[in-house]
Amino acid sequence: MKTALSPRKLPRQSRSQATVDAILDATAQVLVERGYADTSTNSVAQRAGVSVGSLYQYFPNKDALIAALHDRHGKKMLDVVERALARHAGASLRDAMTGVIESVVEAHRLDADLHQVLERQFLPHEPEVHDHDEMERHLADQLTRLLQAHRTELTVPDIKLAAFTLLHAVHALVHAAVLERPAGVSLKALTRETVQLALAYLTAAR
């Protein structure tokens, strides 16, 4: 009955989900266009085509809004990387490393501008355990597992330490490659150099 009489409705809660997504999309847009300081909840609501009131129906405050976007963005990136990780489960160390790093580049290219703003301008004031760390930990775990699978080829004394090191070095390099690449250097070249660095680090004689 409900089905027949009401205007075709999206599945349960979808209306809300669609609104939430619209708000997050709007947040991302405004954030990229104007930067954190000039992103007001009113401008976000307007861009999303909803009222401020509605925005506050879904997010308790501005920081929660941006945190949610941060989260969504992080999950997207994580997804790309995890897929790559899975795809290269049985590959050689070099191939796996190459694949993973290329996926990280890919992930950063998804929305480099947003990533930049989020990463650099949004440092929520109470650095309570937020999902960001959780994601990093997750990634570190996955990487650790990958390294463990190739344990015999590595010269690093401590795999967990190596994962931590690699994670940060690679992240920074990809970041720089995507956003600060100097004139005359291709993204491809920098990606290759990053792979090179990773492999050298993992397998160099000590």
Added chain:
Amino acid sequence: MKTALSPRKLPRQSRSQATVDAILDATAQVLVERGYADTSTNSVAQRAGVSVGSLYQYFPNKDALIAALHDRHGKKMLDVVERALARHAGASLRDAMTGVIESVVEAHRLDADLHQVLERQFLPHEPEVHDHDEMERHLADQLTRLLQAHRTELTVPDIKLAAFTLLHAVHALVHAAVLERPAGVSLKALTRETVQLALAYLTAAR
């Protein structure tokens, strides 16, 4: 007696310099405690023990104030690193690299929290060409020169590219080492690992 105990009249302009320094110190404190957005010029002035008016006598606006702090902070760090660079002018690649990286760690330990806030919350506000870039370039040049001095030992095909790569990787690792070091890992161990990564990258067979 009076002469010995009373604060000697400071040289010309020192009063101003002292005030400026007090303001910058206060800025650093408040910035670290509250973050960029919650740092008000009034609170800085109060913390510095001067009036807002005085603050504005020396800095035209809030951003200029923080830019000055950024500058001062950057110069301090640069100084530490350059000293190390100079000290290891004739050393072996490993010794030079070790010395330089240790100095970078040292530089970051100077005021890691401030560094973080400055890097992540302030820079986005001043996207123009500022001293930051200049410093990075300076550092890249120095590093390039160091690498060139050891040219024969390196396997990297492009020294400038290598300098870029190294700079970002090391910076990120030191950052992470100082600020996000996982429990149970010593700063010393991470530093060593960073040196290891640098050397491996530079000298690994290709």
Added chain:
Amino acid sequence: MKTALSPRKLPRQSRSQATVDAILDATAQVLVERGYADTSTNSVAQRAGVSVGSLYQYFPNKDALIAALHDRHGKKMLDVVERALARHAGASLRDAMTGVIESVVEAHRLDADLHQVLERQFLPHEPEVHDHDEMERHLADQLTRLLQAHRTELTVPDIKLAAFTLLHAVHALVHAAVLERPAGVSLKALTRETVQLALAYLTAAR
């Protein structure tokens, strides 16, 4: 009964209009009491019984607020004068002149203090082409037309010039009559004297 006594729901947008009017009224009051420089947006809002935020919902800044008041005031005055002009369309020169000048006096009495503040303290801040000039021009046109209608009775060589001259002389006299009238002189007497001056000027033998 309820219907008759309770304030009927005002038409669409009337709430805003009422608020805007309240703000403009408050602006006029504060302006007259304290002068331009000492009129703060906060005090206006308070006097109007709204928050500053609301004030800024309707006016982009302090000057726009006062400009709006100026506009409203000007329109009111213009209205009074135009009505008089229309009323005396077919009258004799003397009657028309008398009617118009009396209407100008009337217009100034509407809010002489406000007029003074607006004229002397606000205009200097907004030296761009604004409605004020437009109104003056409008008035000059109307006056020119009136004079043209009585062309044959006039001795002035240039009607446009005469309109300019008359406008300024009459305005100043009315101003003085309303605001600086010396003790012992009635407004009526001064008004009569002004009419006398106007007619003498227009019709004296040359």
Added chain:
Amino acid sequence: MKTALSPRKLPRQSRSQATVDAILDATAQVLVERGYADTSTNSVAQRAGVSVGSLYQYFPNKDALIAALHDRHGKKMLDVVERALARHAGASLRDAMTGVIESVVEAHRLDADLHQVLERQFLPHEPEVHDHDEMERHLADQLTRLLQAHRTELTVPDIKLAAFTLLHAVHALVHAAVLERPAGVSLKALTRETVQLALAYLTAAR
């Protein structure tokens, strides 16, 4: 003795007088260049080549400073007019009127910009009996005397009233002539028209 040893000194109090004049000159300049709102005591002091402290040695506050300038300016103008009044003591009404009005024009041209700013932007907040009124009264008296000398030629019923009327009408017209003269009308023509108006008013049949 004093004379011999001290560096050649200006007569008694002259140093102060020179400083006061420099400050008033600076005030006039800054006022004309930037308008009342943007005229700060500091900028005036700087322009005058003295310290703010010195400025406050001679003027108790900003309004007093501008009032003093207003006064000085008024006295200069008054002087010009009085000279003309004196010069035409025995002349015919027409010649006297012409001479006086021309002198008023002259007086306004002395420093029309300053006059404008002073007249329109400086309405001191406490309109205590200030010199301005005194001057007006003085002028009114002089004019009354002039009119009285030509009593027999006039048709105005009340000479004091006529003086008041004339004063305001002429002042406004000269003002307009000097500052708002419409394109295509010469100052000379407007001056003549003003004289015409004055004479017509004074001598028209009633």
Added chain:
DNA sequence: TATGAATGAGCCTTCATTCAT
């Protein structure tokens, strides 16, 4: 007396958040 650094009240404006409709 002159100086000018220092003061701090107070102004204009913004924007996260609320709540009556």
Added chain:
DNA sequence: GATGAATGAAGGCTCATTCAT
């Protein structure tokens, strides 16, 4: 739930005025 007008705390900044030197 949705709306958006209303709120008001708070922030950056100015400038008349003071006072130690």
